[in-house]
Amino acid sequence: MAVCSALQDDEVAELERAMSFVRLESNTSLVEEGEPRRRVYTLTSGLLRLSLALPDGRRQITGFLMPGDYLGLADDEIYAQTAEAVVPSGLCSFSVRDMDRLMERYPRLRDRLHLMTRAALRQARETQMILGRLAPSEKVASFLLHMSNRAAAYGRPESPVPLPMTRTDIADYLGLTIETVSRTFTKLKTQGLIRLPDPHSVEIVDKSRLAVVAGLTVH
Amino acid sequence: MALMTDHLVRRYGGLQVPRYTSYPSAAEFSASVGQKDHETWLRHLEPGSRISVYLHVPYCRQLCLYCGCHTKVVRRDEVIDRYRETLEAEIRLVARRVKEPLRIARLHWGGGTPSILGLDGLRSVLDSLARSFDFDAGLEHAIELDPRFVSRPLAQGLAALGVNRVSLGVQDLDDIVQLAIGRVQPFDDVRSAVEFLREAGIERLNLDLMYGLPHQTCESIQETCTKVLSLHPDRVACYGYAHMPQRKANQRLINSAALPGPEERFLQARAVAECFTQNGYVAIGLDHFARPTDPLAMASLSGTLHRNFQGYTDDDRPILVAFGASAISQLPDGYVQNVADIGTYLRAIDEERLPAARGYRLTPDDRARGTIIESLMCNFTADLSILGEPSHYVDELALLRPLIADGLVRLDRHSMMMTEAGRPFVRLAAAVFDQFRADDFSRFSAAV
Ligand SMILES: C[S@@+](CC[C@H](N)C(=O)[O-])C[C@H]1O[C@@H](n2cnc3c(N)ncnc32)[C@H](O)[C@@H]1O
Ligand code: SF4
Numbered sequence: 001m002a003v004c005s006a007l008q009d010d011e012v013a014e015l016e017r018a019m020s021f022v023r024l025e026s027n028t029s030l031v032e033e034g035e036p037r038r039r040v041y042t043l044t045s046g047l048l049r050l051s052l053a054l055p056d057g058r059r060q061i062t063g064f065l066m067p068g069d070y071l072g073l074a075d076d077e078i079y080a081q082t083a084e085a086v087v088p089s090g091l092c093s094f095s096v097r098d099m100d101r102l103m104e105r106y107p108r109l110r111d112r113l114h115l116m117t118r119a120a121l122r123q124a125r126e127t128q129m130i131l132g133r134l135a136p137s138e139k140v141a142s143f144l145l146h147m148s149n150r151a152a153a154y155g156r157p158e159s160p161v162p163l164p165m166t167r168t169d170i171a172d173y174l175g176l177t178i179e180t181v182s183r184t185f186t187k188l189k190t191q192g193l194i195r196l197p198d199p200h201s202v203e204i205v206d207k208s209r210l211a212v213v214a215g216l217t218v219h
Numbered sequence: 220m221a222l223m224t225d226h227l228v229r230r231y232g233g234l235q236v237p238r239y240t241s242y243p244s245a246a247e248f249s250a251s252v253g254q255k256d257h258e259t260w261l262r263h264l265e266p267g268s269r270i271s272v273y274l275h276v277p278y279c280r281q282l283c284l285y286c287g288c289h290t291k292v293v294r295r296d297e298v299i300d301r302y303r304e305t306l307e308a309e310i311r312l313v314a315r316r317v318k319e320p321l322r323i324a325r326l327h328w329g330g331g332t333p334s335i336l337g338l339d340g341l342r343s344v345l346d347s348l349a350r351s352f353d354f355d356a357g358l359e360h361a362i363e364l365d366p367r368f369v370s371r372p373l374a375q376g377l378a379a380l381g382v383n384r385v386s387l388g389v390q391d392l393d394d395i396v397q398l399a400i401g402r403v404q405p406f407d408d409v410r411s412a413v414e415f416l417r418e419a420g421i422e423r424l425n426l427d428l429m430y431g432l433p434h435q436t437c438e439s440i441q442e443t444c445t446k447v448l449s450l451h452p453d454r455v456a457c458y459g460y461a462h463m464p465q466r467k468a469n470q471r472l473i474n475s476a477a478l479p480g481p482e483e484r485f486l487q488a489r490a491v492a493e494c495f496t497q498n499g500y501v502a503i504g505l506d507h508f509a510r511p512t513d514p515l516a517m518a519s520l521s522g523t524l525h526r527n528f529q530g531y532t533d534d535d536r537p538i539l540v541a542f543g544a545s546a547i548s549q550l551p552d553g554y555v556q557n558v559a560d561i562g563t564y565l566r567a568i569d570e571e572r573l574p575a576a577r578g579y580r581l582t583p584d585d586r587a588r589g590t591i592i593e594s595l596m597c598n599f600t601a602d603l604s605i606l607g608e609p610s611h612y613v614d615e616l617a618l619l620r621p622l623i624a625d626g627l628v629r630l631d632r633h634s635m636m637m638t639e640a641g642r643p644f645v646r647l648a649a650a651v652f653d654q655f656r657a658d659d660f661s662r663f664s665a666a667v
């Protein structure tokens with residue numbers, strides 16, 4: 001597990017003692033927005049959907065957690081977002097209290113977690129960049145690149161990008177209609193930028209040109 | 220330059236893109252448009268409007284293996300007579316729904332093999348048309364013919380019926396290719412067909428060629444072109460073979476291992492273009508060539524070329540009234556396609572119903588996009604300002620960026636143009652403006 005990579009064997013052993021494993025079925029929730037933050041999680045398999053309740057009662061999807069991502073690290077006393085499993089998922093978790101205790105004893109762990117927190121914040125910023133784009137093609141292209149880059153950062157293949165969530169989830173996340181999301185996938189496919197081998201994965205055919213569409217590179 | 224093109228062909232050659240003979244493409248028509256809309260839309264036609272008429276005859280004596288058209292083999296003459304009578308009944312049915320009299324400025328017989336109706340059959344249909352419509356004095360009267368069935372009497376008879384333009388299906392003149400596509404048609408047959416037609420006074424000739432056929436090579440195609448040039452056609456169309464064996468059973472008999480790949484197809488299309496342009500023909504749009512004095516060439520040079528279901532045309536009348544199974548009408552309100560199944564078509568007309576099966580109702584946004592796509596396909600340029608302010612087409616601008624980066628497209632504020640290198644890829648640029656309401660791509664053909 002990623003937090004362990006900076007630690008000595010005895011430190012890892014101690015961390016493992018404090019760790020517990022959680023399995024989640026599809027569409028069950030792990031934590032609710034506003035709940036006191038008691039545990040910190042890291043996803044080992046599956047996919048989680050993060051969401052916020054809007055004042056009018058609707059939910060806004062704010063992101064997706066993929067294996068390797070953390071939940072609750074950057075939050076304060078309460079969880080900032082609701083997290084639910086999109087597909088059956090596995091997570092490791094620590095109680096916040098254990099975590100604080102271990103960090104005091106092992107400064108390297110503290111540094112490590114610090115980096116993780118920074119990564120989580122960077123991700124949130126990237127999400128804002130995706131959502132801040134104007135054109136649907138830019139949004140979808142940068143979303144795909146973001147998912148692909150994160151997978152690569154965890155040592156998994158850049159492509160195909162698994163998308164086990166529904167088109168509605170993606171539409172909700174990007175602030176687009178489902179029709180626009182479907183049409184945009186078709187447009188990107190027609191231009192030879194992606195392939196759609198099955199409804200739940202996207203093959204990135206040409207990463208640099210997809211980045212040009214996303215507006216992330218000046219060509 | 221050659222290297223760069225190779226790279227682009229590898230990148231884009233295998234993609235599936237509509238041919239944009241209409242926007243939206245027929246693949247996007249739906250059953251939400253039917254008989255009622257067709258009736259209303261016909262009633263909306265201004266009395267006295269000049270229109271084009273298309274007559275579809277979905278029968279052939281035998282089926283060519285490559286054929287992608289709506290056609291069937293027919294052996295019994297009763298079947299043909301029954302269809303012809305129904306076609307005439309459809310003409311009456313439609314005529315009763317328009318504020319008469321509309322004036323036919325262009326008439327096009329397509330198929331299939333329309334001459335299968337026989338001279339008497341053709342005359343009978345023309346008489347029906349004449350009873351319900353006016354004919355323009357300068358009527359352009361065109362028919363698609365299969366050279367294997369063009370005799371001297373047929374040519375004379377067609378001329379007597381007023382036919383003044385003929386399109387002949389040549390496809391390819393190489394023996395091996397002809398065997399592989401199930402269309403054995405020696406050059407002598409084509410030459411005689413041309414001679415019979417000219418003798419009869421039908422001077423305006425188009426020859427259809429194809430590239431991307433099994434066993435074709437650039438060299439074999441150049442030989443075909445040389446023979447075709449010796450016939451001095453006014454126009455030549457050269458279509459890329461669309462191989463869709465899932466949808467066309469006859470195409471399953473074509474050995475797909477013998478088909479040229481995307482790069483080879485690209486080179487073949489270019490070889491054809493070079494043959495004709497180096498011999499005094501003007502390249503028109505994507506796949507047509509015409510002698511400089513031909514109206515199509517003049518329309519192309521003056522920027523008044525249009526795209527229709529037959530390919531390119533100098534027909535500036537946007538109204539097309541089509542008869543026959545699978546035929547598509549283009550009305551000011553939108554597109555209407557007749558049911559393709561012949562049995563269902565016959566039954567509908569028997570019951571005095573318009574046989575409209577599907578179609579598309581145009582919105583102002585569709586019209587703007589259609590104008591841009593048509594302009595790209597015809598002139599390789601487009602004025603994007605008809606979509607409004609640039610903020611209205613940010614998505615299109617985003618999708619154009621890679622094409623601009625590849626040097627295929629140039630954009631100067633709101634005016635867009637294909638570069639010389641970009642022209643063969645114009646369908647990709649056009650697809651940027653397509654809103655793709657339907658999601659099924661298997662029916663489209665390769666991009667080059
Ligand atoms: C209806 S046919 C023409 C008339 C006549 N039946 C003949 O074959 O001579 C129209 C033209 O469409 C083209 N065509 C037919 N099948 C095609 C396919 N699968 N892909 C591309 N072009 C095709 C051919 O060039 C053909 O001449
Ligand atoms: S190419 Fe022409 S003759 Fe051959 S099957 Fe098609 S329509 Fe009939």
